[in-house]
Amino acid sequence: MANPMISRLTALPSGLRVFALRRFSPSILTSTFAPNSQHLAGRRHHGTESSSPNAASSSVNQTEVSHFNTLASEWWDPHGSSRLLHLMNPLRHDFIRQCLRQDASHDPSKKIRYMDIGCGGGIFAESAARLSNTASVTGIDPTPQVFAVAKRHQRTDPYLLEKNPETGEPRLKYLNTSIEGLVDHPKETNFDIISLFEVIEHIQRPSPFLQACLQHLKPGGWLIGSTMARTNTSWFTTKFVAEEVLKMVPRGTHDWNQYIQPEELRSWARTQPDLAASSGTGWHVMGVVYVPGLGWREINGSETWGNYFFAMQKRI
């Protein structure tokens, strides 16, 4: 599935391509998971089964890698297609802080190790690495172009190239790998926070994917992400407006049927023996809405029809 898609993408003008690639990359992540009969996975009936991930990534390697210059400037272009993600980024930190504040087991004096899955050009990963209470950040993305964009942008900030003087670990490192590829990096485990921002709506089988993420979390750690609800509103904004009217996004980038409702996510979390999602403090959700002229705002209750953040804690 990935092969022809990527070559079609490279034929697009660069602005569109960036958007498409960014949106598309996480779906490569998913392709490795064998069908698993968790109930979330069972509900997802559509989508052709994917080819092997290695084939996908090697094909990516063969397509033009030389465009990452353009890609880099587009990704970080203040008026480029990632603008909304840049504007949303501070809210991600506010949400994480809110979760940690309510977590009695969290020791604020201990520095946090992050892994950002589907890190893209590094919008969240860079910002997390700059925080004073961060020990280190590992950003992973399986798409070579995207990995190159992130690496390239990291070089423009000396702070992000430093090692953390307390741990000797790099403050920020990127790995060009999918989640299952982390077996080759045995040290990349036991994270305090694993983030999945705007990733799971691209995942065909979220259940095994989320389970794989949990394996890299330390006990008491948090799996935190954002996505959008599957409603008429989100169909209208992301499928109809973005793909059909404005044509900002290549048709078929989003699969609306793959969107997940917060309640579905929560009932899945409750079935997971690893998660503490049935307790009041082990699960959080926050609805956010982009208001033109004002930016992203937290709107109570909007999680059921718009974008939302979720957080689930691994059992201690």
Place this chain on the structure above:
Amino acid sequence: MASPMLLKRLLVLPPALRRSFWSSPSRNQQALPEIYDVVCVGGGPAGLSFVSALKVHPATRHLKIALIDSQQLKAARGQDETLFSNRCSSLTPSSVRFLRNIGAWNHIDESRTAPYHVMDVWDGVSGSKIHFNPADDQSFGIADALAMLVPGNRFSGGRKPYTTDASGEIIATMCENTNLTTALLERLRGGDAAKLTTMDSTKVDSIELGPTPESEEALDLSLWPVVTTSQGQIAARLLVGADGANSPVRQFADIPSPGWDYNQHGVVATLDVDQSFSQHDLRTAYQRFLPTGPIALLPLPNKKASLVWSNTVQNASKLKQLAPDAFVAMVNAAFRLLPADIDYMLEHTDPSQLVSEVSWRISNTTASETGMPSTLPQAIGVQNNTAASFPLKMRHASTYTGHRVALVGDAAHTMHPLAGQGLNLGLADAEALAKKIVYGVEHGMDIGSCWCLDGYNSERWAANNAMLGVVDKLQKLYGVSSGPVVWGRTLGLEIVNRLGPLKGALMGAAAGSR
């Protein structure tokens, strides 16, 4: 690696040589500039308050900050209570609140400041009066009151409600600029403020973008501003231009700063007056609009007052050359005589005759003719060497921010002093920028990026532009000595406002008559 002897010999060399000596053999790459989070060029009130705000906030105190100024930054507050500097500013309550918040107000010598509570403003041509007392309406500040003088203005900036404490009725507080900068320097050097690299008496030789990286993996500073001074090169994550009207930082960032000159000079001086401003419960500041420019008498402690007299370039240079007693006589004349008399005396009266001429004319002019307030003190002397002047102009940078650059204070805007707002806007810039940086640091932003700085620009540019517009229009409106504009002024603002379509014509006439 190097022996102590070699090191010692190297240290004797000038820094530039030493660096090239040291770096070229020891490492096989060019020396990178030292990296700072914030480099602030300019140690005036805006720059110092900005740096102080960062250094006292828990989120930003750890930032590596360099402050560069071409002059020596030393505590230079006047000690003699009978002598006051001629460079004074009216600090608005919101400026004072900001200075309190960053812990600088404690270091102000309050015995050298003078809060005032009432402003008497009158039209030199028509005599119509605006007696402005904020106690009447708590929601108005000095800026709003002045904005009310401009028919049809839409000014809405700076409308911060007054606090209800003892300072509730204060319009503004007169404070010497040296008193303020000394307080800020003391704040930075003492107490809990984190350390800062101060490079004073240091000229900025050049500002350029950093070197292109040597390899695909190496650190890339090619979009970082690098400031070269006699002390070496430093790279700035964020370069702040608090470097005045001719800002080198603004030039580096290639930000245009359009505007115009008023063809006027502001004459300042420290005056002795016959009655202390504080003998009444409420201190009053006085301002008269004359066709040649406004003249203001602002209270200082101990029977002293600060003069700001905007006048034509020719008149300003004549005034500065007058003997002290003639200068004092002209100041009194400017508040008390008809505009025609004032012009006539400056142009035709022999300077040695001025004192007697003025007193004769004052005795023959009634206050009802000129609209002079009865409480206006009389000037009786001028402090030695305080009469000075500076050119007046209007400039507004088209934006306050660029990639890794932000402008504050006079580097961003220059305005006519008639509303005493210039320094207050600079402090408001400093406060707003520091706040954005705090937010940026708390959310992991690169504080030199547009994601961190955009909000500062949108917040301050609009507010300052409104103020600049009001002040500029006032200057033009009251710079007219006859004709429909004066009738309009006299008729009162409400009526002018109701004239609707005429309003535009009046403003056009005001602008065209210059």
